[in-house]
Every structure is written in C-alpha cells, then in structure tokens.
Amino acid sequence: MKKILFASALAALVVACAPKVTPAASTTTETTTSSTSAPASTANPATAKIEAGHQVYTAKCGRCHALKEPSHYTAERWVPILQSMAPKAKLSEEETANVLAYVQANAKKA
Numbered sequence: 001m002k003k004i005l006f007a008s009a010l011a012a013l014v015v016a017c018a019p020k021v022t023p024a025a026s027t028t029t030e031t032t033t034s035s036t037s038a039p040a041s042t043a044n045p046a047t048a049k050i051e052a053g054h055q056v057y058t059a060k061c062g063r064c065h066a067l068k069e070p071s072h073y074t075a076e077r078w079v080p081i082l083q084s085m086a087p088k089a090k091l092s093e094e095e096t097a098n099v100l101a102y103v104q105a106n107a108k109k110a
C-alpha cells in the first residue's frame with residue numbers, strides 16, 4: 001500500500017513538472033519499450049539516442065510553439081538553441097543530449 005502511494009506521489013510529481021503532454025508514461029513506457037524493442041535495435045547506441053530524442057522532442061518541444069523542423073537550423077546552431085530551450089521544456093541532461101542527437105542528425109547541412 002505504501003508503495004502504491006509513493007508511486008502515485010511520484011507520478012503526480014512527474015506530471016506536475018511537465019504539465020501537458022507527458023503522462024507519467026515517460027518512466028513506465030520507456031522501460032517497457034526499450035526492453036521490448038531491444039532485439040530490433042541491436043543497431044548502435046547512437047540510433048537509440050536519436051530515437052529517444054525524437055520522442056522527447058515531439059512530446060516536449062511543441063508545447064509553446066509549433067514543433068520546429070530540425071532541418072531549419074544547422075547542427076552548430078542547435079547547440080545554443082537547445083541551451084535556452086532545454087530548461088524551458090524542463091529536460092533532464094540525458095533528454096537534452098538525446099534531443100541534441102536527434103536534431104543534429106536531421107539538421108541543415110551547413
């Protein structure tokens with residue numbers, strides 16, 4: 001019982017931090033999807049980062065404005081943009097790194 005209470009308190013916290021789009025799913029689904037999709041993504045860790053970044057991006061970066069096209073900016077330009085946007089979107093360091101991997105992988109070729 002205590003555990004359940006604690007879990008829902010945690011979930012409430014997570015939701016409180018990320019008002020809209022992010023249902024507590026972030027923690028739960030991530031673990032399930034990553035374990036189920038593990039065999040398919042025997043690929044490389046970079047691809048996994050990019051995919052994770054894509055998910056964070058679509059979930060958190062369209063809250064205040066329309067989702068920006070990664071290809072509108074060069075990889076270099078994305079660095080300062082994310083520096084200012086990551087805190088706005090309340091991304092963790094890991095999420096920021098993944099989003100950076102995603103946008104840079106799809107960035108405008110300089």
Ligand code: HEC
Nearest residue numbers: 057060061062063064065068081082085086088089091099
């Ligand atoms: C809390 C609201 C908010 C969130 C969440 C947010 N942004 Fe923004 N974003 C803004 C505002 C406001 C501007 C326009 C003013 C500015 O450039 O600072 C902006 C501008 C931008 C621009 C244009 C910058 C430029 O120099 O042309 C990009 C690209 C961008 N955001 C990407 C993102 C990404 C990627 C995320 C997710 C990590 C994100 N935003 C999350 C509020 C937000």
